[in-house]
Every structure is written in structure tokens, then in C-alpha cells.
Amino acid sequence: MTELQADQGAQALEIPHAQAKTQRNRDALIALAVFVVLALLPTVFSSKLLLDFVIRCAAYGLFATSLNLLVGYTGLISFGHGMFFGLGAYGFGLMMQKTGVPVPVAFIATLVITFVVALVIGAICVRLKEIYFAFVTLAFQMLIHSTILSWVSLTGGDQGLRGGIPRPPFLGIDLSNQLHLYVASCALLVIGLYLMHRIAQSPFGYTLRMIRDNAMRASFIGIDVWRAKLTIFVLAALFASTGGIIMALFVSGAYPEFAYWTISGEGIFINMLGGVTTFLGPMVGTVLLLILNDTVTRLTEYHGLVLGIVILFFAIGLRKGLMDFVVEWYAQRRNNAGERG
Amino acid sequence: MDLDALTGCLASSACLVTQTTSGFIIGMLLFLVAVGLTLIFGVLKVVNFSHGAFYMFGAYFAMTAYQLSGSFALAMLCGAAGTAILGLIFERVFMSRVYGADVLMQLLVCYAFVLIFDDVVRMIWGPEFKSMGMPAAFQVAPLFIAGGVVPPYYLLLIGVALAAAMILGLGLARTRIGKVIRAAAHNPGMVSALGINTGLIYGGVFALGGMLAGLAGALAAPVRSLTPGMGFSVLIESFIVTVIGGMGSILGALIGALLIGLIRSFGSLGFPLFTEGLMYLFMVIVLVSRPTGLFGKEVA
Numbered sequence: 001m002t003e004l005q006a007d008q009g010a011q012a013l014e015i016p017h018a019q020a021k022t023q024r025n026r027d028a029l030i031a032l033a034v035f036v037v038l039a040l041l042p043t044v045f046s047s048k049l050l051l052d053f054v055i056r057c058a059a060y061g062l063f064a065t066s067l068n069l070l071v072g073y074t075g076l077i078s079f080g081h082g083m084f085f086g087l088g089a090y091g092f093g094l095m096m097q098k099t100g101v102p103v104p105v106a107f108i109a110t111l112v113i114t115f116v117v118a119l120v121i122g123a124i125c126v127r128l129k130e131i132y133f134a135f136v137t138l139a140f141q142m143l144i145h146s147t148i149l150s151w152v153s154l155t156g157g158d159q160g161l162r163g164g165i166p167r168p169p170f171l172g173i174d175l176s177n178q179l180h181l182y183v184a185s186c187a188l189l190v191i192g193l194y195l196m197h198r199i200a201q202s203p204f205g206y207t208l209r210m211i212r213d214n215a216m217r218a219s220f221i222g223i224d225v226w227r228a229k230l231t232i233f234v235l236a237a238l239f240a241s242t243g244g245i246i247m248a249l250f251v252s253g254a255y256p257e258f259a260y261w262t263i264s265g266e267g268i269f270i271n272m273l274g275g276v277t278t279f280l281g282p283m284v285g286t287v288l289l290l291i292l293n294d295t296v297t298r299l300t301e302y303h304g305l306v307l308g309i310v311i312l313f314f315a316i317g318l319r320k321g322l323m324d325f326v327v328e329w330y331a332q333r334r335n336n337a338g339e340r341g
Numbered sequence: 342m343d344l345d346a347l348t349g350c351l352a353s354s355a356c357l358v359t360q361t362t363s364g365f366i367i368g369m370l371l372f373l374v375a376v377g378l379t380l381i382f383g384v385l386k387v388v389n390f391s392h393g394a395f396y397m398f399g400a401y402f403a404m405t406a407y408q409l410s411g412s413f414a415l416a417m418l419c420g421a422a423g424t425a426i427l428g429l430i431f432e433r434v435f436m437s438r439v440y441g442a443d444v445l446m447q448l449l450v451c452y453a454f455v456l457i458f459d460d461v462v463r464m465i466w467g468p469e470f471k472s473m474g475m476p477a478a479f480q481v482a483p484l485f486i487a488g489g490v491v492p493p494y495y496l497l498l499i500g501v502a503l504a505a506a507m508i509l510g511l512g513l514a515r516t517r518i519g520k521v522i523r524a525a526a527h528n529p530g531m532v533s534a535l536g537i538n539t540g541l542i543y544g545g546v547f548a549l550g551g552m553l554a555g556l557a558g559a560l561a562a563p564v565r566s567l568t569p570g571m572g573f574s575v576l577i578e579s580f581i582v583t584v585i586g587g588m589g590s591i592l593g594a595l596i597g598a599l600l601i602g603l604i605r606s607f608g609s610l611g612f613p614l615f616t617e618g619l620m621y622l623f624m625v626i627v628l629v630s631r632p633t634g635l636f637g638k639e640v641a
Contacts, residue, residue, distance in 0.1 A: 146617040265452045304456035311453035
């Protein structure tokens, strides 16, 4: 290689590096702005219902977006991702009830537990082919669910963790106060989304996309596919667990339904509803599904029937998520404008 | 954990016989569901995630037919035939639309139907537990084999399931239709180029799979309680069976189902709280040592 070529190479490398840096700054700014807007929301709308809704969005949104890291970015269709949601809720709830440690300690400890469990389950699952992967993750979800049901002395069985989760104040934050919990949930949501977006845009994130599109090619150029899949499986589990922790704080308890397979099914559907090709698709899907759920349960007791028909409409009729349509519409509009101009 | 109970049982022939028959009952019902699942996967290359619903419908159809007619044979027939028709409609109208699509779409369509079917059952038969009751013909004194208690109905159940396994195995291996089905599993494009209606084969195989699950549900109706959502745990267990036995293998499904049945019946003695866990543990051991299952072929 001549000196000139090397010089060119260095220049070519410098530009993406600079771009990455500006993008990182832009992401951080957007995240901060979103957080400020969300935090100021209660000063404008004082509705308790709205705050509750946003807290639930934060819990499910983190869960669904982390599932998209697996489904949309890596092509790993996990049908048992809900187990980490349940694990987070139960881990945190039990930690607070049994040991009485401060909230941040319990938070970190729950994530550590999730890390270990996800590492073990992931190590077994990620080498399997797609449909096997889907079902074996589902089987693990059912194992965790049945363990929760049968270990009555620890988990309270089908009654769930009752008697409330103690939430002692720390650093001036009192999570039993709805407003404090709201701001904390928003902060966790925004930080979580920011981190996940960083992961998705990192070189590692692009490695994942490559594995999704052609795993064999990725392994030929020297990528350890198994290790990359396991890494993202564990990372996604941590964010899902954070969602579960928010949920446990919100309802001040944990119930076996949090670890039931329907949570995973809903997560997949949220992704479908919002679209897996955009980062924010699952977040949009979360808001839509929660609104849909709330409306349907108010109107009819046959909640599954209505939800099932909506899913069919999306899966067979549209075959795309809502955000996919928005992106397409935007691209087309820009194209048209380009032709005219 | 109660290892004394387990070793005590293994030492007594009476307990051994009782537990083995109850393991076989669980295993045979699972086999009928799992073999349909594995057949549909082998030919259509989709995993019918709503397969448990066919088991549920089979049980409910049988119960209604039995209550209306009082005939046990007619109840079995209704359970099997009703789910076969349901399977045919389900495949032709909905599943056939997502064959080309990715696994996510197939899972979603099935997920939608799990929700819909459970609610339909809740609407028609109500949300509470139902029971069909043991037909009068089988309300006789149980048999005693080596001191163990074996109700005659259990023998019928095992017999029917084994007969279904034999007919299915021989039918696929020896008859013309069986040959066509195997060919369609191998190369559907070529089969259809030879002038055979593959759509009909797909629909037929799905109906057959649904019928087997429905038959399992009908056979289970006198001995299990009926509730909306009863199919889901059966689905998970039969999926574990196919993973252990190997996707697409009938013999594998039979062996896997019997192993799971025995693990459940003996495990409930030794590890009452961890019976389900044992099942998953066994699956994990098989998966780690033989990822394609005990009888599965290496897929390219």
C-alpha cells in the first residue's frame, strides 16, 4: 500500500466517524427533549388516567422495543420474551418484599439475575433454527410461568405477590407517589430507548442486521454468529426486565399473567402493529395496542375474539405495520417532490 | 422432593403398573396431538401453533354429541369429523395465505386463532369447567394387573391411539396416497407439475392433523375436565414431544410422547413441584446433545 492510498483510507474512515458522533449527539438531544416534554406533561394535563397510561406505555414500550432488537434487527423470533418481563416484575417485587434493600439496589440486583438467567436460556436457544427457537423460548416461558404457579411459598402461586411492594424513598424520590413514579418511568423509558437506539446504530447493530439477512455470509467473514446472537438476546432481556420492574412498581405487585405466554404474543403483535422496520415502530404499536385493549375491554367481555380479528386483519390483510406505511408515504412524497423540483 | 415415594413405587409392582398406565394415557393423548403437528410440519412446513384448539374442539364436540345422542361411538366420530372439517376450512381460507410469508406471519395468524377459538368456545359452551362423564359401558370394575388398578377405558384409549399410529404409519409407507403425501413433503413443485393437486393434499393433511388432535380431545373428554384454553398446555407439551422425537418423524412422536407421559406420571411422585420442570429439563438435554431430536433427520 502506498502512502497516498493509506492517506485516502484514513480520510474515508474519518467521515463516518464524525457522522457517528453527530448522530450520537443528536440522539442524546432528542432523548433529552422528549424527556423534558414528558416530564412537563403533568403540569398541563393533570389527569391521573393519562399519567397511568404513560407509565404502562413505558413498561410495555421497553419490552416491545427490546423484542424488536431480536425480531426486527436480528431475525430471532422469540415467542418467550415475556418471561423476562415477568422475571423483572417478580425479581424486583420479591427483592423489595423479602430483603428490604433500597430501590436502586433491588433494581440492579434484578438486572443481574435477569442477566444470568438470560445467559443460560440464551446459550441453549440461540443455536436453534427459527421455528425451533420460537417454540423453545416459548417452552422456557411456560417453565418459568409454571414455576411461579407451583412455588406458592415464595411467589404466592396464582394469587401473585400480594400485600404491596414497599417502595421506601431514596435520594428524595418517593416511588409510591404517582407523580414521582411517572417521572421515573419516563426517565427509564427514555434512557432505555436511547441505549437501544445506540445499540441498533452501532457496528454491532449492523452486524446483527447482517446475521438476519445472511448468517452464513456473516460467519464466513469471521463473525461469531452464536456469540452475537447471545449478546443481543441477553441485552434485550435486560430491557424487557426493566419494563417488568416498571410494571411491578406501577401495580405494586406481580402476577403470574406477567410471565404468561400471552405477554410474548402481545409483544410480537405490538411489533407487527407498529412495524419492525423502524426503531420507533414498536413504541407506536404499544400505544395503539394499549388504547385498543382499553377500549375493547370496556365494550365486550370477548376481548380475545376482537383482538384476534384485528391481528388477522394486520397479518393477512395489511402485512405491514403502521410505521412502515408512514415511512413509505414519506419516501414517496419526497420522491415526487424531487421529480417536480 | 419426595424420592422415598418414587423408590417405594419402583419397588412395588402394583404402583409400577398403575403409574405406567397413567403415563401411557398421558403419552398416547400427547402422541395423537403431536403426530398431527409433526405431519403438518413435515408436509406444509408450518408449525400449527393453534393445534391445541383442535384438541379443545374435539373434546367439546364429543361432549355435545354424547349429551344429545347418548352414544359414545357417535361422540368420538363427531369429535374427529368435526375437527377435520374445521381443519380443512382453516387451512384453505387462512393458513394457505401465509405459506410464502415469513414465520412471524404464520405465528401471528395462529396466535390470532388461539385467541378467537378460545373465545368462541367461551361463547358457545360458557367459561366454566365442564365434564362429559364416563360412558355407562365403561363404568365397570377396574382390572387388576399385578396388583395395579387399570380402568378398562384406559385400555380402550391406548388401543385406539396405537391403532391410529399403525394406520398412519402403514398408510404413509405403503399406500398410493401416502406416497403422494411424502412426495409433496419432499418436492411440492414437482408433484404439482405431475398433475396432482397440491392444494388438496395440503388441505387434506391439515384436516388429518386436525382430526387426530380432535380424536385425542374426544378420547380425553371422559377423563379430563373441559375448559376454554385447555388446548394450550397440550400444545406446548406436544411441541416438546416433537422436539424430543424430531420434527416430521412419526416414530419419534410416539417414543417422545411415551417418554414425556412416563416422566410426568413418575415425576409427580418423586418431584411433585417440579414435574413440569423435569419435562423441560429432559427437552433441554435432548436438544443440547441431539439438536434435531432423537429420530429427526439432519435438515440441509
